[in-house]
Amino acid sequence: MSYEDFAYVYDVLMEDAPYADWLRWIKAQQQQYGITGRRILDLACGTGELSVHLAREGYDVTGVDLSENMLAVASEKALVESLYIVFLQQNMCMLEGLHDFDIVAVFCDSLNYLETESEVKETFRHVYGALRPGGMFLFDVHSIYKIDRLFQNHTFADNGDDVSYIWNSFPGAYPHSVEHELSFFVFDEKTGLYERFDELHKQRTFPVETYGKWLREAGFEVKSPTADFKAEAPGPESERIFFTCIKR
DSSP states (O other): OOOGGGGGTHHHHTTTOOHHHHHHHHHHHHHHHTOOOOEEEEETOTTSHHHHHHHHTTOEEEEEESOHHHHHHHHHHHHHTTOOOEEEEOOGGGOOSOOOEEEEEEOTTGGGGOOSHHHHHHHHHHHHHHEEEEEEEEEEEEOHHIIIIIITTEEEEEEOSSEEEEEEEEEOSSTTEEEEEEEEEEEETTTTEEEEEEEEEEEEOOOHHHHHHHHHHHTEEEOOOEETTBSSOOOTTOOEEEEEEEEO
16 A cells, blocks of 8 residues: 555654564564574565664664655655665565565554455565575564454544644454544645645454464464563453564
């Protein structure tokens, strides 16, 4: 999907996102499973905030996203900080020319934007091909509890000075899916007026066991899934599920 105008307000909306926690989790998984390499593919990198965090820590980063606008923002961030990061526009379901990475990471529930089983399976297959033998695949997804109970039929809103939004979430067309209807109001300093634009975002998740099955079919060794940045198994009210997988 293309984020279009959403790319330019994304960082305002994500200012409280746990980028430091994702970075710590990557390091913790590396240490736990003995992954010493630092060549990482930040898949569905968005505006590149995590890519920048990784590059600051000395990782050799390649960022991939489907949105040209998101990548434009990401490239500007890297340029401002004089960081060398390769950014590529590709679909995560159809990766090409990417090989021998030590780590592939897909965070911020980006995998939930894949609506069909085949898209998820194809992504796993292409990630497997992008990793070196023994490389590590890390990702997080929304739990079924979060999609079905915390998102569906709920409204979220924020009245900021520069960016305000109204966010309505409805059940989607698939089991454990949601459609987010977002209306943004962005202040234009030139006119002194707020410009409105609308976005529709669709997300879907699957049972933990289903993700595990598809990962093993793709050739991965699946380590125990955890939840919410804790070294604990997911519970009935966990919101974010983390997977660590090793390419056999």
